[in-house]
Every structure is written in C-alpha cells, then in structure tokens.
Amino acid sequence: MKFIGWTALVAVALMGLNGCGGGQGQAIAKIGDKTVTQQEYLQRTEKMLTPVGFANNQLSTRPAGYEALLQMVREQVLLDMAQKEGVAPTEQQVEERVQRLMKEDANLKRMVTEQKILTLDDVRRQVRAQLIQFNLLTKGVTVTEQEVKNFYEQNKRNFYRPATASVQVLIVTNRETRAKIDEDLRKGLNFRSVAQKYSQNPAAGVQLGESEVPLEGPFPNNPQGAFLARLAEILKPLKPGETSNWIQVDANAFVRVMVVSKTAGRQLPYEEVKDRIREGLMLQKGQQTNRDLNEEIARRMLETKVDIFHPQWKEQYQKDMEELRKALEELQKQKQAAQPSGQAQSR
Numbered sequence: 001m002k003f004i005g006w007t008a009l010v011a012v013a014l015m016g017l018n019g020c021g022g023g024q025g026q027a028i029a030k031i032g033d034k035t036v037t038q039q040e041y042l043q044r045t046e047k048m049l050t051p052v053g054f055a056n057n058q059l060s061t062r063p064a065g066y067e068a069l070l071q072m073v074r075e076q077v078l079l080d081m082a083q084k085e086g087v088a089p090t091e092q093q094v095e096e097r098v099q100r101l102m103k104e105d106a107n108l109k110r111m112v113t114e115q116k117i118l119t120l121d122d123v124r125r126q127v128r129a130q131l132i133q134f135n136l137l138t139k140g141v142t143v144t145e146q147e148v149k150n151f152y153e154q155n156k157r158n159f160y161r162p163a164t165a166s167v168q169v170l171i172v173t174n175r176e177t178r179a180k181i182d183e184d185l186r187k188g189l190n191f192r193s194v195a196q197k198y199s200q201n202p203a204a205g206v207q208l209g210e211s212e213v214p215l216e217g218p219f220p221n222n223p224q225g226a227f228l229a230r231l232a233e234i235l236k237p238l239k240p241g242e243t244s245n246w247i248q249v250d251a252n253a254f255v256r257v258m259v260v261s262k263t264a265g266r267q268l269p270y271e272e273v274k275d276r277i278r279e280g281l282m283l284q285k286g287q288q289t290n291r292d293l294n295e296e297i298a299r300r301m302l303e304t305k306v307d308i309f310h311p312q313w314k315e316q317y318q319k320d321m322e323e324l325r326k327a328l329e330e331l332q333k334q335k336q337a338a339q340p341s342g343q344a345q346s347r
Helices: 005-010 038-046 064-085 091-104 106-113 120-137 143-152 177-186 191-199 221-234 268-286 295-301 311-338 343-346
Strands: 026-030 036-037 052-054 058-061 162-173 206-215 254-263 306-308
Touching: 026 038, 026 064, 036 038, 036 064, 036 177, 036 206, 038 064, 038 162, 038 306, 052 343, 058 120, 064 295, 064 311, 091 106, 091 120, 106 120, 120 143, 120 268, 120 295, 143 268, 162 177, 177 191, 221 254
Parallel strands: none
Antiparallel strands: 026 036, 026 306, 052 058, 162 206, 162 254
16 A cells, blocks of 8 residues: 555655754754754755745745755654664665666766766765665565576666767747848858857847757657657767757757767667666565555655754654644554454454
8 A cells, every 4th residue: 555645745744944952062963963053954945945835826935945945854764764674775785875876877977077067975865765765674584696698688678778969959949030040051051059159139039948859769659759759760860969850849949959969779789788687677576575664765754863952844744743643543544444354354
C-alpha cells in the first residue's frame, strides 16, 4: 500500500527563512543532536528554487528558505536512520559516486564547472542523501554477477546511446523578422550573432535556445515524437556550423537550427553500465520486501526533536507535523481495514 499524503506533506513540511532571530546566535535550528548554523542554512537557500503549487485553484508559492530547512531535517533523519542500521555511506563511496556522475552526466558537469550553479559539495550532499536511501532500501540484498550479465544481454538495446546533435535553436513568430534574419545570413553574418541580435529585442518575437537533439529513434508515438523524427532527418546531413532552413512548428512559429556539434551513437559496453544495472536490480529486490521507507521517514520525523529558532517557521513546522501525524493515523486505519478480520483482531 502506498503512503498517500507523504509526498505532499513532506514537500510542504518546511520551506523559507528570510531573516532569522530569536537570540540563538548563529543557530537556525536543532535537529536531534545536530545544530544547523546560519552559514549552512544560507548556503542551502542560495541553491533552492521557490516552490510553486496550487492552493484553492490558484498558483501559490512558499518561501524557498522553509523548503531548504525541511530538506535539512529530512536529510538528518535519513542519516540517523542509516547510522542506526549500520548502512551509512562512507566518504569514499560518496566521492566515487560523485566522480562517476561527473563523468556520465554532461549537464551536471556543466552546472558545476561552467555555469557555477552547483558546487562539488552540493553534489556530494545530494549523492550522500541518495546513497543513504539506496542503502536503507537494499539492506541485506545481494545481486550476483551473472544476474547483472543476464540483464545486460537481455536488454542490450536499452544500453545503446543514440547519435545526437547539440544545436542552437532560433524560434521566430514574426514574418518580417524572419526576412531580416535571412537577409543578414545571406550577407555572411554569423548565426550566433544574428540570433543574439534579434532575441534581445522583445518586439521581434524571437527566442534563442540550446538543445540536445536525438538523431536516431525510436521516437515517441505522438506529435512531439513526429516532429523530433522530422528534425532528425533535417539535421543528419548538416555538419557543425551549418544551418537548417526554416522549419514550421505551428501556424505562427518557425525554427531555424544551427548544428554546434555531433556525437555518434554507440553501444555502451557491459563494463561501463554494470554498476548501474546492479544498483537497479538491488532496488528492485529491495522494494519487493515491502519496506515502506517513506512511512518510516515520516514516523522518524515525528519522533525527532526539532527546535526552530524563528517564531513563524516554528509554528508552521508544528502545523505541518500535526498534519503528518493525522495522515499516518489515517494510513494505519487503512491498513487495518485491509487486513482479514481475524488477523486484525489478533493485533
């Protein structure tokens, strides 16, 4: 049985603290024995997007700082659980996973090294939380090398990485602007400079973006998939630096695409993916034990003493925990109702 209400409650259960006081010096909160300092808190909130949701059929936002604090509570609860069960990841395990992700995930690497959206410490923190959940779910689970090899051979097509093109995309909704862009390109002006020139003018109806486009299928069986398949055929003969003609997207919008680079498709070898396969099989087996980790985390959050040194967020946290307590009580009633009558009476 799924724990209805956990995702919503925990997503709600702690978001945004702008300006903290309360005579507690540099402390923002205390989670069990862990003190959250102002520096730790501010570093976290700098990277936290403002959560957006629906309330009373209207878009609503909650302070990002409260979400950051909730995240810190949940991570500390997870760490305490892992330490109690003897499955907390080591620093070496965290570092090995970080290096693997930086090697495999080009977007993550770009966010750390070029865009500076994340630091390596941010990635380590996220990885540590993921490893803790993985270790808790897979405690006592083993997967043999033969199981991993069999899965790879039976699903080899899933480990083929299609050829892709990295492209710059110019989206234009104004006919006159399209004509001006064509004229500039005929004069030999650079695609990037032309795109930037018109995209900076709001009245021109131009948007400039970047994307990674698959050049091989299978593509989804829907209008978007049909467009991707059509775009792939247009891009295949183009070399880096070459530009497509205008491609109609809908009644008003046209796109023109410049190929920045291309990556050939390749079959990922067994050695490169065996760790991912093993982890997936371990999770599959771990989930079959019917351990409801979300429910356990929720109960531990209620049991963990949390002191928040900001009156507004302290009150909000207490309200959220009360809602969480009610949801757990309702869950218990659902479980009891689902049991055979004799078994329910014996409890």
